[in-house]
Ligand code: GTP
């Protein structure tokens with residue numbers, strides 16, 4: 001290819017904005033790309049939502065970092081948008097069924113993409129069961145309430161059970177082996193490992209068409225490692241950053257993000273419905289857009305979900321059950 005042809009090709013490429021990998025961005029050479037990958041930015045989508053400080057951590061100058069982020073944004077057209085365009089973007093928001101119509105309705109039609117949904121509740125309230133069910137359901141086509149995608153599963157308490165996934169998949173008429181193949185799993189050994197897993201997740205998300213990111217549990221490691229009042233600010237700061245990373249991944253890849261959280265007793269409110277509080281307090285609350293409190297109810301396998309915070313939905317409750325088949329609606333009274 002002559003230099004002129006090369007130039008033409010370059011211009012055409014720029015005009016079409018066909019950026020295939022991070023090296024294709026202006027001012028990202030191989031060395032910079034390697035540095036970026038090292039700190040977890042392997043895709044243009046992730047770079048588009050990075051901050052200058054994050055890139056600076058890889059030894060990239062501030063001016064250069066700003067250029068790279070701007071180029072990444074331009075490449076995927078994240079920028080100022082008009083309210084009309086915003087409505088268009090919102091049209092892309094997908095909904096993922098929980099398996100229970102009543103629970104879906106409570107949260108506005110299923111778990112939403114581009115935001116974080118938090119399920120919190122006591123031991124045995126069904127948080128992990130919902131995570132398992134969502135990891136299967138996300139693989140369904142949209143007509144059946146899925147997102148035609150895979151799931152990324154960060155398990156912090158070693159409670160993920162592949163047999164349970166198979167059981168749920170069979171009930172939905174899916175091939176259990178194929179379903180298992182589309183769940184990308186990692187066990188997080190401590191809070192730093194958990195943070196790192198998410199920081200390095202962008203390439204895996206892109207390559208596997210991940211439409212659901214699960215962290216079960218979001219807070220368990222943080223809670224056991226950061227004990228005592230003096231360590232609280234550090235814990236909150238780390239949790240905050242972790243949640244923002246999750247939110248940015250959910251937005252960049254139009255994926256649903258689901259986290260679980262334990263509760264702690266709230267002695268002052270012992271007799272009220274909300275006699276417990278989710279761990280992590282306001283920080284977790286502010287970044288997760290939909291919060292659902294789960295509790296056991298009278299009756300075999302019956303659970304009550306209570307919507308406690310949503311940007312636009314009214315508070316309310318829904319009843320569902322956990323059976324051999326997975327998360328289901330309660331049958332009609334007989
Ligand atoms: P922690 O992680 O301990 O805080 O609890 P969790 O909220 O994650 O609870 P989890 O989702 O693990 O719920 C456990 C409950 O789900 C059990 O007590 C059972 O009621 C139900 N469950 C789990 N597996 C099965 C199953 O195979 N069949 C049936 N029928 N129920 C199940």
Ligand code: MG
Nearest residue numbers: 127128129159
């Ligand atoms: Mg659990």
